[in-house]
Amino acid sequence: MIKVEIVKIQQELDIVMARQKGREMSKLIGFGAVDQARITTAVSELARNIYLYAGTGEITFEPIEENNKIGVKISAIDKGPGIEDIKKALEDGYTTSGGLGAGVPGVKRLMDEFFIDSTVGVGTTVIVKKWHKK
Amino acid sequence: MRIPILKLHDLLLVSIQVVLDDKSALELQEDLLQKIHATNAEGVVLDLTSLDMIDSFIAKVLGDMVSMAELMGAKVVLTGIQPAVAITLIELGISLPHIMTALDLEKGIELLKDNGVVHP
Ligand SMILES: Nc1ncnc2c1ncn2[C@@H]1O[C@H](COP(=O)(O)OP(=O)(O)OP(=O)(O)O)[C@@H](O)[C@H]1O
Ligand SMILES: [Mg+2]
Numbered sequence: 001m002i003k004v005e006i007v008k009i010q011q012e013l014d015i016v017m018a019r020q021k022g023r024e025m026s027k028l029i030g031f032g033a034v035d036q037a038r039i040t041t042a043v044s045e046l047a048r049n050i051y052l053y054a055g056t057g058e059i060t061f062e063p064i065e066e067n068n069k070i071g072v073k074i075s076a077i078d079k080g081p082g083i084e085d086i087k088k089a090l091e092d093g094y095t096t097s098g099g100l101g102a103g104v105p106g107v108k109r110l111m112d113e114f115f116i117d118s119t120v121g122v123g124t125t126v127i128v129k130k131w132h133k134k
Numbered sequence: 135m136r137i138p139i140l141k142l143h144d145l146l147l148v149s150i151q152v153v154l155d156d157k158s159a160l161e162l163q164e165d166l167l168q169k170i171h172a173t174n175a176e177g178v179v180l181d182l183t184s185l186d187m188i189d190s191f192i193a194k195v196l197g198d199m200v201s202m203a204e205l206m207g208a209k210v211v212l213t214g215i216q217p218a219v220a221i222t223l224i225e226l227g228i229s230l231p232h233i234m235t236a237l238d239l240e241k242g243i244e245l246l247k248d249n250g251v252v253h254p
Contacts, residue, residue: 016155019187037187041226048156059215092227102190106226115153 002028002063009050009057009078018047018059022074024063029072031132038110039072039130045103046076046126054080054124064129071112071131076124079123086118137162139169145213145243145252146173146208149181159195166199170208177251179242183214193228200233206252211235213242 005025007018022043026036043059050057057078064073088094090108095101106127108114113129137158139146146169150157152168180196182188188196200210211234215223223230234249236242246252 034218
């Protein structure tokens with residue numbers, strides 16, 4: 001049994017922690033090298049957004065299973081300022097911090113399923129899944 | 135721990151062997167520019183073989199580092215980007231269009247020679 005893991009994001013080094021957990025978990029679940037890199041990169045983007053925009057939050061890693069496939073579900077949750085225009089945040093190149101604006105749209109492309117919910121003044125939740133055949 | 139920058143003839147060589155957190159990436163950016171200034175090196179090979187992922191922040195730092203070095207008059211070649219890293223970078227939407235790259239350190243040095251940066 002692979003355990004559910006939670007990484008709290010409070011300081012910059014926690015981004016590296018989350019990345020390592022993502023890598024570890026995707027290895028355990030049996031993802032190949034490219035998917036491991038996709039998952040690790042997505043986690044890094046989500047963790048950095050929490051650190052940068054919300055200050056603190058947490059990332060949960062859960063093994064998932066459905067019919068003949070297994071995978072990982074990653075939830076990035078914060079109680080930060082929220083995103084004013086989610087549609088814009090999903091566009092390549094949109095940034096409010098002088099970044100590349102590649103994070104959110106990139107995560108969506110790197111993973112198989114993508115869900116985002118954000119309310120100004122309440123916080124942001126991003127849930128993503130990656131699957132592979134058993 | 136700062137990432138070591140080696141001088142070889144008129145070249146600077148950097149091989150990233152640590153887990154690259156944001157702070158180390160920014161420190162490397164600063165250290166490299168200082169070292170270019172101090173040594174008058176006109177070519178830099180930055181080997182990324184050990185990096186198992188490059189996210190948008192690290193990509194931006196690397197891209198900026200290349201542009202900044204270029205402003206000073208030094209050419210930078212990135213080498214050794216792993217297949218999985220190349221795939222995820224493109225999927226992220228980052229293509230590093232104006233950056234010189236080579237398969238490995240040796241080919242990186244050759245590329246600088248071909249461009250007349252290093253004199254054989
Ligand atoms: N957790 C969050 N809380 C509040 N705002 C967020 C959050 N995540 C993203 N955003 C907003 O969405 C924008 C787009 O995010 P995205 O990650 O795509 O780009 P970026 O962080 O600006 O740059 P990059 O990730 O390329 O370094 C951000 O600039 C920010 O305004
Ligand atoms: Mg981001």
